[in-house]
Amino acid sequence: MYSIGEFSKITGLSVKTLRFYHEQGVLKPTCVDDQTGYRYYDAAKIETARVIRALRELEVPLNGVAEILKNHEDEGDVLVFLERHRQAIEQKLRQLTAIRTSLDRIILQQREARVAMQNATFQVQEKVVDSQVIAGVRMKGRYSECGKGFSQVGRRLGRYINGKPLLLIYDTEYKEEDADFEACMPVSRETSAEGISVRRIEGGRCVSLVHQGPYEELGRSYQKILDYVKRKGYRLRSPCREVYLKGPGMIFKGNPKKYLTEIQMLIEE
Amino acid sequence: MYSIGEFSKITGLSVKTLRFYHEQGVLKPTCVDDQTGYRYYDAAKIETARVIRALRELEVPLNGVAEILKNHEDEGDVLVFLERHRQAIEQKLRQLTAIRTSLDRIILQQREARVAMQNATFQVQEKVVDSQVIAGVRMKGRYSECGKGFSQVGRRLGRYINGKPLLLIYDTEYKEEDADFEACMPVSRETSAEGISVRRIEGGRCVSLVHQGPYEELGRSYQKILDYVKRKGYRLRSPCREVYLKGPGMIFKGNPKKYLTEIQMLIEE
DNA sequence: TTGCTCCTCACGTCACGTGAGGTGGC
DNA sequence: TTGCTCCTCACGTCACGTGAGGTGGC
Numbered sequence: 245m246y247s248i249g250e251f252s253k254i255t256g257l258s259v260k261t262l263r264f265y266h267e268q269g270v271l272k273p274t275c276v277d278d279q280t281g282y283r284y285y286d287a288a289k290i291e292t293a294r295v296i297r298a299l300r301e302l303e304v305p306l307n308g309v310a311e312i313l314k315n316h317e318d319e320g321d322v323l324v325f326l327e328r329h330r331q332a333i334e335q336k337l338r339q340l341t342a343i344r345t346s347l348d349r350i351i352l353q354q355r356e357a358r359v360a361m362q363n364a365t366f367q368v369q370e371k372v373v374d375s376q377v378i379a380g381v382r383m384k385g386r387y388s389e390c391g392k393g394f395s396q397v398g399r400r401l402g403r404y405i406n407g408k409p410l411l412l413i414y415d416t417e418y419k420e421e422d423a424d425f426e427a428c429m430p431v432s433r434e435t436s437a438e439g440i441s442v443r444r445i446e447g448g449r450c451v452s453l454v455h456q457g458p459y460e461e462l463g464r465s466y467q468k469i470l471d472y473v474k475r476k477g478y479r480l481r482s483p484c485r486e487v488y489l490k491g492p493g494m495i496f497k498g499n500p501k502k503y504l505t506e507i508q509m510l511i512e513e
Numbered sequence: 514m515y516s517i518g519e520f521s522k523i524t525g526l527s528v529k530t531l532r533f534y535h536e537q538g539v540l541k542p543t544c545v546d547d548q549t550g551y552r553y554y555d556a557a558k559i560e561t562a563r564v565i566r567a568l569r570e571l572e573v574p575l576n577g578v579a580e581i582l583k584n585h586e587d588e589g590d591v592l593v594f595l596e597r598h599r600q601a602i603e604q605k606l607r608q609l610t611a612i613r614t615s616l617d618r619i620i621l622q623q624r625e626a627r628v629a630m631q632n633a634t635f636q637v638q639e640k641v642v643d644s645q646v647i648a649g650v651r652m653k654g655r656y657s658e659c660g661k662g663f664s665q666v667g668r669r670l671g672r673y674i675n676g677k678p679l680l681l682i683y684d685t686e687y688k689e690e691d692a693d694f695e696a697c698m699p700v701s702r703e704t705s706a707e708g709i710s711v712r713r714i715e716g717g718r719c720v721s722l723v724h725q726g727p728y729e730e731l732g733r734s735y736q737k738i739l740d741y742v743k744r745k746g747y748r749l750r751s752p753c754r755e756v757y758l759k760g761p762g763m764i765f766k767g768n769p770k771k772y773l774t775e776i777q778m779l780i781e782e
Numbered sequence: 783t784t785g786c787t788c789c790t791c792a793c794g795t796c797a798c799g800t801g802a803g804g805t806g807g808c
Numbered sequence: 809t810t811g812c813t814c815c816t817c818a819c820g821t822c823a824c825g826t827g828a829g830g831t832g833g834c
Contacts, residue, residue, distance in 0.1 A: 295764055333616065351599065354591075
């Protein structure tokens with residue numbers, strides 16, 4: 245017979261835990277001294293304790309452990325139980341994996357936003373953009389509605405997104421009410437999904453300007469870039485693009501004054 | 514201004530949760546009527562509630578949420594925080610993945626044990642065993658010590674195990690004290706590990722008998738199989754094998770009367 | 783006497799949910 | 809008056825851990 249302290253050392257369960265298991269009826273001492281209240285455990289209880297530890301290490305809840313210990317005669321019951329438990333674990337795993345994916349996305353976004361901030365000159369520049377595969381939803385209405393398009397793409401093709409959201413603007417003049425645009429996400433795969441157009445868009449030489457500030461103030465930057473185009477005498481290829489380098493985050497809307505948006509206008513060579 | 518019920522519908526947070534968040538100081542109502550104690554929230558709080566929900570959905574603990582809300586000015590701090598949180602999630606994921614792996618192993622073992630039980634005839638049979646890759650630890654001593662060898666292999670090559678543990682017995686006579694044997698696990702890869710011999714062992718025709726009962730009673734089955742071998746005039750190829758079809762499980766030791774052990778003796782053709 | 787082991791009882795953790803009992807205004 | 813919304817307070821969940829205060833035997 246072992247005292248609770250001895251039994252604790254043997255089994256690796258803390259004294260507090262052993263008392264708790266007694267209280268819960270999961271692991272009862274072999275006998276209790278009714279004078280002192282001391283708990284005593286015999287050698288056979290060591291095996292029970294081992295079983296409990298094994299099950300707890302598998303994160304089987306205590307009442308499950310109790311149940312298994314009660315009718316562990318039928319090994320089939322245990323198997324069914326373990327399969328159910330496996331399902332529960334699997335469920336948690338899926339949930340946590342989804343969380344990790346979201347966190348990765350958020351962290352990456354933040355990092356990229358920083359890099360974009362460091363690299364931005366806020367001057368009109370000429371550069372070459374690569375051709376890329378995008379998934380887009382064509383919309384008509386107000387620009388402020390574009391979020392719906394982005395989230396539609398995100399829901400369907402979330403796991404394939406590998407770049408910043410961009411807007412293709414098909415109007416050649418600014419329209420408030422009935423604008424014609426496409427909310428796009430660069431994706432790694434040419435998967436198809438209903439209501440979403442997945443395709444490759446061309447690259448090429450373009451005039452680019454990074455705009456800092458709220459979207460309502462984009463007009464100023466458009467003016468700057470168009471002045472430049474006119475000065476150079478370039479001819480533009482529609483559609484114009486807005487790339488959202490840094491916008492409202494998934495957690496914080498953030499400060500609109502810090503939003504970064506790159507306007508890209510492809511030019512004919 | 515919204516009452517708590519209205520605000521609950523808007524934000525998707527339960528009334529109880531909103532009261533709890535108030536108590537915790539995470540999301541305070543804009544004002545509280547000191548006559549009735551009614552809580553009122555203004556529209557700006559909706560955004561805060563959204564942030565809290567987003568963070569809670571990422572399983573950020575409430576005190577973390579509170580901390581982020583307090584000094585969310587510096588986005589860098591949030592990034593560091595999110596990275597730490599990602600680490601925590603990753604940790605949990607690893608833990609749960611390990612649990613799932615264990616559960617799978619246990620469930621598979623149980624299933625295989627059932628199949629073995631159904632197929633066993635408990636008669637001496639002749640059959641052909643395949644050549645297989647095993648990882649083994651050669652030992653000298655008592656057979657009851659073999660568990661150490663198995664667990665040594667399990668610890669080092671656990672993820673590559675793809676079959677039932679088996680013992681190779683190099684003695685040609687039964688030895689109690691100073692037996693010479695090798696605890697082996699079939700593995701899917703010829704990886705090497707110190708102190709463990711990973712190699713391919715031969716297959717071939719063999720005489721086989723499934724023994725049901727505790728290991729101490731294996732002698733009876735050895736007698737049966739050796740009688741058969743003698744009757745047939747076969748010549749044996751050393752080492753003899755014991756395959757543990759059903760033994761003490763990872764959770765329960767189980768009933769030794771139900772243990773199944775296959776004795777295999779390869780014969781020369 | 784000191785040190786050690788054991789005891790019980792109450793409270794804390796975590797993020798809420800449940801339920802009782804009561805109020806105030808339409 | 810009934811129904812609705814709101815309130816507070818206390819307790820439950822889960823598997824223990826912490827700490828206070830006390831006991832009994834060497």
